[in-house]
Amino acid sequence: MVNDEHVPALEPDDLGRLFVERLNAGDLEGLVALYEPDAVFAFPPGEQQVGREAIRAALGLILAARPQLPPGVPARALVQGDLALTSTRLESGAVTAEVARRQADGTWRWVLDQPAIA
Template sequence: MKAMRNGCQRATQPADLNRFVLERLNAGDVDGLVALYGPDEVLIVPTIRAVGHREIRAAYEQFVAAKPEFAAGETQPAIRNGDLALTSVRLAGGGVTVEVARRQPDDTWLWGIDQPSLR
């Protein structure tokens, strides 16, 4: 894994993103969460559609303010096609996450589209 400017690790595999988001959510690390997305990417949660770092930051600031604790789900194998990968996690409560990751020029991965909870 590669280190980022802010000290966070960068994903060298698409599945790293799922682990990093869980760690950073539980730590309340908004900067680290935002760093998992490209600058113009999309986060979709039940009541929010956030596009770009500024809106994604605002969504995560609101979300982590309640200090929720998340348990690891069952990470599914990434489905890769060139510079894109579909990632997902089966959640303990029966939900599932769905994300599209994009390979970056430095061979690390960032999420392009993230919908963290589907039923």
């Protein structure tokens, strides 16, 4: 169950920062809260996890390794209406690409997440 007590993303640019903070803290439910209920997460490479339960399972596998992810360099979100494209260049050189959607309460959640496009 997603905990509504987690600080929401008030801007699309907040999502990447919150992801890194929650991943480094081992906060599985906080990570899942960044996604819409029917979001798609492209992980592991070549596979797609659809919906929060599948995303929770994939993120749980990632967290099991207790990773520490440096913040990376985010690109400024490209926003059109209620949709936004977010992207970050990671320290490893990989680049992420995500589509976020503004929620009814004005906060933002990812609907598509491709954690490594390059």
